[in-house]
Amino acid sequence: MHPQLPSHLAQGSATDRRLNSLLRHIDPSIASSSLSSMDSQISASPTSGFHGDSVFAHVVQAPEDSILGVTVAYNKDPSPIKLNLGVGAYRTEEGKPVVLNVVRRAEQLLVNDRSRVKEYLPIVGLADFNKLSAKLIFGADSPAIQENRVTTVQCLSGTGSLRVGAEFLGRHYHERTIYIPQPTWGNHPKIFNLGGLSVKYYRYYDPATWGLHFQGLLEDLGSAPSGAIVLLHACAHNPTGVDPTLEQWGQIRQLMRSKGLLPFFDSAYQANAQSVRMFVADGGECLVAQSYAKNMGLYGERVGALSIVCKNANVASRVESQLKLVIRPMFSNPPIHGASIVATILKDRNMYDEWTVELKAMADRIISMRHKLFEALCARGTPGDWSHIIKQIGMFTFTGLNSEQVAFMTKEYHIYMTSDGRISMAGLSSKTVPHLADAIHAAVTRVG
Amino acid sequence: MASTMLSLASASASPSTSLALQNNRMTKLILGTSDHTTLWGTKKSNPFVKTKSRGQITMAVAVNVSRFEGIPMAPPDPILGVSEAFKADTDEMKLNLGVGAYRTEELQPYVLDVVKKAENLMLERGENKEYLPIEGLAAFNKVTADLLFGADNPVIQQQRVATVQGLSGTGSLRLAAALIERYFPGAKVIISSPTWGNHKNIFNDARVPWSEYRYYDPKTVGLDFDGMMSDIKEAPEGSFVLLHGCAHNPTGIDPTPEQWEKIADVIQEKNHIPFFDVAYQGFASGSLDADASSVRLFAARGMELLVAQSYSKNLGLYSERIGAINVLCSSADAAVRTKSQLKRLARPMYSNPPIHGARIVANVVGNPALFDEWKEEMEMMAGRIKSVRQKLFDSLTAKDKSGKDWSFILKQIGMFSFTGLNKAQSDNMTNRWHVYMTKDGRISLAGLSSAKCEYLADAIIDSFHNVK
Numbered sequence: 001m002h003p004q005l006p007s008h009l010a011q012g013s014a015t016d017r018r019l020n021s022l023l024r025h026i027d028p029s030i031a032s033s034s035l036s037s038m039d040s041q042i043s044a045s046p047t048s049g050f051h052g053d054s055v056f057a058h059v060v061q062a063p064e065d066s067i068l069g070v071t072v073a074y075n076k077d078p079s080p081i082k083l084n085l086g087v088g089a090y091r092t093e094e095g096k097p098v099v100l101n102v103v104r105r106a107e108q109l110l111v112n113d114r115s116r117v118k119e120y121l122p123i124v125g126l127a128d129f130n131k132l133s134a135k136l137i138f139g140a141d142s143p144a145i146q147e148n149r150v151t152t153v154q155c156l157s158g159t160g161s162l163r164v165g166a167e168f169l170g171r172h173y174h175e176r177t178i179y180i181p182q183p184t185w186g187n188h189p190k191i192f193n194l195g196g197l198s199v200k201y202y203r204y205y206d207p208a209t210w211g212l213h214f215q216g217l218l219e220d221l222g223s224a225p226s227g228a229i230v231l232l233h234a235c236a237h238n239p240t241g242v243d244p245t246l247e248q249w250g251q252i253r254q255l256m257r258s259k260g261l262l263p264f265f266d267s268a269y270q271a272n273a274q275s276v277r278m279f280v281a282d283g284g285e286c287l288v289a290q291s292y293a294k295n296m297g298l299y300g301e302r303v304g305a306l307s308i309v310c311k312n313a314n315v316a317s318r319v320e321s322q323l324k325l326v327i328r329p330m331f332s333n334p335p336i337h338g339a340s341i342v343a344t345i346l347k348d349r350n351m352y353d354e355w356t357v358e359l360k361a362m363a364d365r366i367i368s369m370r371h372k373l374f375e376a377l378c379a380r381g382t383p384g385d386w387s388h389i390i391k392q393i394g395m396f397t398f399t400g401l402n403s404e405q406v407a408f409m410t411k412e413y414h415i416y417m418t419s420d421g422r423i424s425m426a427g428l429s430s431k432t433v434p435h436l437a438d439a440i441h442a443a444v445t446r447v448g
Numbered sequence: 449m450a451s452t453m454l455s456l457a458s459a460s461a462s463p464s465t466s467l468a469l470q471n472n473r474m475t476k477l478i479l480g481t482s483d484h485t486t487l488w489g490t491k492k493s494n495p496f497v498k499t500k501s502r503g504q505i506t507m508a509v510a511v512n513v514s515r516f517e518g519i520p521m522a523p524p525d526p527i528l529g530v531s532e533a534f535k536a537d538t539d540e541m542k543l544n545l546g547v548g549a550y551r552t553e554e555l556q557p558y559v560l561d562v563v564k565k566a567e568n569l570m571l572e573r574g575e576n577k578e579y580l581p582i583e584g585l586a587a588f589n590k591v592t593a594d595l596l597f598g599a600d601n602p603v604i605q606q607q608r609v610a611t612v613q614g615l616s617g618t619g620s621l622r623l624a625a626a627l628i629e630r631y632f633p634g635a636k637v638i639i640s641s642p643t644w645g646n647h648k649n650i651f652n653d654a655r656v657p658w659s660e661y662r663y664y665d666p667k668t669v670g671l672d673f674d675g676m677m678s679d680i681k682e683a684p685e686g687s688f689v690l691l692h693g694c695a696h697n698p699t700g701i702d703p704t705p706e707q708w709e710k711i712a713d714v715i716q717e718k719n720h721i722p723f724f725d726v727a728y729q730g731f732a733s734g735s736l737d738a739d740a741s742s743v744r745l746f747a748a749r750g751m752e753l754l755v756a757q758s759y760s761k762n763l764g765l766y767s768e769r770i771g772a773i774n775v776l777c778s779s780a781d782a783a784v785r786t787k788s789q790l791k792r793l794a795r796p797m798y799s800n801p802p803i804h805g806a807r808i809v810a811n812v813v814g815n816p817a818l819f820d821e822w823k824e825e826m827e828m829m830a831g832r833i834k835s836v837r838q839k840l841f842d843s844l845t846a847k848d849k850s851g852k853d854w855s856f857i858l859k860q861i862g863m864f865s866f867t868g869l870n871k872a873q874s875d876n877m878t879n880r881w882h883v884y885m886t887k888d889g890r891i892s893l894a895g896l897s898s899a900k901c902e903y904l905a906d907a908i909i910d911s912f913h914n915v916k
Contacts, residue, residue: 054782055686055721055752056775059631062788065795068582089578097576104574111567117557119549120766123528156615156798163797167653172519190796227515262515285515299579300803311514321522328525329649330622330797331615336767337804 066186067418074416082414083432085423088238088395089299090362093429098362100297102354106344110337121333123324125154125305129339132346133305137267137276137290144280148313151320153306153327154334157299158268158291159187161306165264165287166195167326168308168319169229178229178264179221181205183420185238185266188231197229205240210388210400212242218255226260234267234276234288236394239422243393249275257284269294269394280309292342294395295359301338362426366395369428373397376437382444395426405443413439526645527886534884542882543900545891548697548863549766550829553897558829560764562822566811577803582791584613584772585806591813592757592772596726596740603747607780610787612773612794613801616766617727617758618646620773624723624754625654626793627775627786628688637688637723638680640664642888644697644725647690659683664699669856669868671701680714689715693724693755694739695732695862698890702732702861708742712749722746722753730762732862734830736823752778759809761863762826768805829894833863836896840865843905850913863894873911881907 064072070086092098110116124130130152134145144150155161170176178197180188181204189199202224203216221230232252235243244252256263256279263286265276279286285308292303306323310316327333345351374389389397401409401421409415415436417423428436524532530546552558583589589611597604614620628635637656639647640663651658661683662675680689691711696702703711715722724743730736746753758771773790777783794800812818837857844854857865869877869889877883883904885891896904 054778056631056777056782056786059782059785059789061785062792065582065791068579068795068800072581087579097578099574099577103577108571111571116559118559118563118765118767119557120528120547120760122532123525156802159795159799160797172516174515187796187799194796260515293579298577300577300800302798302800302802308516310516315514315516315519318519318521319516321524322519324525325522325649326653328528328618329646329653330619331769332618332646333528333767333769335615335769335802335805338802 070416070418073410077414077416079414081435083416083427083436085415085417085425085427085436088294088424088426090294090297090366090395090426091429093365093431095427095429095432098297100355100358102345102351102358103296103298103341105354106341106351109344110340118336121154121336121339123327123333124152124320125334126336126339126343128343128347129154129303130305132343133290134307136346137273137288137307138280138309139277142277142280144309149310149316151308151310151316151323153320153323154339155289155304155306155327156302156331156334157293157304158266158289159191159304160302160334161289161291161304162188162191162264162266163195164323164326164330165289165306165308166192166197167330168323169262169264169287170196171326172319172322173229173262175225175227175229175262177225178231179224179261180231181217181233181237183239184231184233186418188266192231200224202230204237205242205398207400210242210385210391210398212244212248214244214248218251221252221255221261222259224259224261227262229262229264230256231264231266232275234265234270234273236269236396238268238394239396239418239420240398241388241392241394241396242398244275246274246278249278253279253282257282262286265289267291283311285309285311292338296342296345296355298338298341301341302335303338303342366425369425369430369433370397372430372433373425373428373437376433377440380437380441382437382441384444395424397423397425399423399440401440401443402448405447408443408447409439412442415439530884530886533878537882537884539882541903543884543895543904545883545885545893545895545904548761548892548894550761550764550863550894551897553832553899555895555897555900558764560822560825562812562818562825563763563765563808565818565821566808569811570807575807580613580800580803580806582794582800583611583787584801585803585810587810587814588613588770588806589772591810593774595736595813596729596743596755596757596774597747597776598737598740598744601744601747603776608777608783610775610777610783610790612787612790613806614756614771614773614794615798615801616760616769616771617725617756618650618771619769619801620756620758620771621647621650621725622654622797623773623790623793624756624775625651625656626797627790629654629656630793631789632686632688635686635688636684637690638683639690640676640692640696642698643690643692645886647725661689663696664701664866666868669701669866670859671703671707673703673707677710677714680711680720681718683718683720685719687718687720688723688754689720690723690725691742693726693729693742695728695864697727697862698864698886698888699866700860700862700864701866703742705741705745708745712746712751715746716749716751722751724753724755726755727758728761728862729757730823730826731830734827734834736826747776750778752776759805763809763812763822765805765808768808769802770805770809833893836893836898836901837865839898839901840893840896840904843901844908847902847905848909852912863892865891865893867891867908867912869908869911873915876911876915877907880910883907 074084090098134150134152138145155164176197177200178192179200179202182201192199202220203213206213237243263279265288267273268291276288288307290305293299308319310319345355370390374386377386399421403419406419534544550558593609593611603609614623637651637658638661639658641660642664661679662672665672729739732739743755753776755774760766775786812822841854841857867889871887874885874887874889877885
């Protein structure tokens, strides 16, 4: 035996043979080396079954996803006072998940419709859903839609839409760098990397002001190479909740158009966004990833759409044909259930109106949680300016707490949140706000 | 090269200047109150733009070019494109034998009764729509592995199977391909010649190299077993061998049990890793267990293997996109680690899989009454296909006076039949007879009614004999 080699290699295991075979793939001239003498000791009997080591021996345990892993950790905690402020999934005042009434109604209609079948959707998805989604985000009277310059393909919620868009750009666009805001949703860099793009950051959040680092943003985008792709959160920036003002959006748009930067919007929260429409109105091109996870509570149904606004209809049609080539080897065609629910709601005036009412109720509850938390911290005299809690927009608050403070809150108060200090306001209720306020107060006063 | 053209085009496009050529409304929207000179004034001279002075504002007569101008139109998908062409055909005799989707004798799509029952149960229970974990619905993952290997299989008891819910067969294959690319760099997948058209696309997009092993023998319209064995032996040690668990697509030709044993022998000899695509469990023979026997044979030998499953056909859940990737490892520890890495690949692809189809499967397979009902419906579907096979064979034999042996149709199994027709002959089937099929000569018997068997026989005989 060779004492220097790790024991699993010294025994001439399957791992050893695998390494040997990999070596031969890489360089056939490596006929032997120290491994081959092991080889001759092995008799590969055809019926001897596995040789002890797995071919997956070199596969290491991956850590839990940093966001979804929060729920995993929360579930393991037996404490009765635990609070899950990790994932952005809406909860009622009673802390329960919600299925919108209008969604239940739509589902009832669908399941009871005897004429419905489960045949494959086209590769691009449910046609009605695609048309309605485009109208929702761009406006029903959008010239881009009327001029057939928009291609919309159904994808697996926001993630899937971003991934298909990234793969498309990685193959067909000349600039393979995407600029993403610092910070951004944790999954963004992985999606773009695996899609074939390299990632750079532009300044976005300014911890000093709890707001937008506008100067830094303009500088960083200003020095990006012409044609580079830029990821923009259409509204309710995740994780900070800090959005540009309309005026600032205007300036961002001007800068980007003057440099030929390609906008890629991530629209995960609101149904429509003025920022997106502002960009489309100038006749330029952009990509938009839409998700119905939050705004229709369809999280697990994975409903979303990728739209690409092109200069003309001819290009849009060619782009669509290439999107199909990305989709077919990834999942062939998208799932029907969630998209059918969305289409049912969007095409019916009454259901659409009902939806906007339920959506507003959710948004109002979140805003009231913001105010309650802010008041609770003020009441405790917690050091610091906490007004960002009521200024930030959307489901999340970027508390400004650091990772040690977060770890402290989890350990001592059973508060589950992401280590960047982001909390999901949707997971709070009037009953649990005091507990959270206590935890924040303790973290700020006792932990560096 | 397209990318160079694009970079020139974008340099000359200068979108803000091209806007000036559009209507005034837009111009006002853009310019607003900002300083005009920042847009129009000091141009850092762009050699690609022709400029034309207009008083104090210099505007560029730029080409209004898309960033995507150089992108070519992609060809239509060869399989799914068939249905599109069929829809456009107005002939009353038209027959769609393209996509492998089950049709009743009335040529209508079929939603299984058990599926309707499961959906009603789900609606009554009023379950929520929260995100599934990245690996999918736990109840689904459990029943799908049990279904594949048998609930009392030692590999299940020993927890050696890593199961992750995937987007039907395609999505499950894609996750496996991504795992291979990351953890077995340089390893090749060898696929049968022919195979399902999308296999190559999946491995190409996942950047996994592939090559083919001989499979179909056109002379016998059967299995080229010697060629298959020889090519598997020839492949570099440690290759992944893609095998169809049952009802080979597109040929319908499966190895016999004895041949499966020999295939397992040579795979073990070469330390290859078997990679099963199981899209038809229960649908091929009508028996769930019989159709899983190839996979179970390999598992019983203690081999590590991968299996992609789909419930599109056997539960008729096509558009719900429900399937799974299973990795059978030699230890529970390896299974845990492998599962964690599959999750890491799924997260940047779609985060977590869709719930609806997973719940349907979990409800059907997990409920003894529904499970039994399912088995009956599956026997019915497989039975209908076997009976149209027989009828087609009878029609061909009766009508074809040339003495050609059509018995290969009876020997083939599953939804598809490889007719042996070449591309020109397949085109004739469509152009002359309005029979839609894929150009490799594959017909989907699931789309054939017994009423149309004679018509189809006429079409096949004409195409085979009169078109070269």
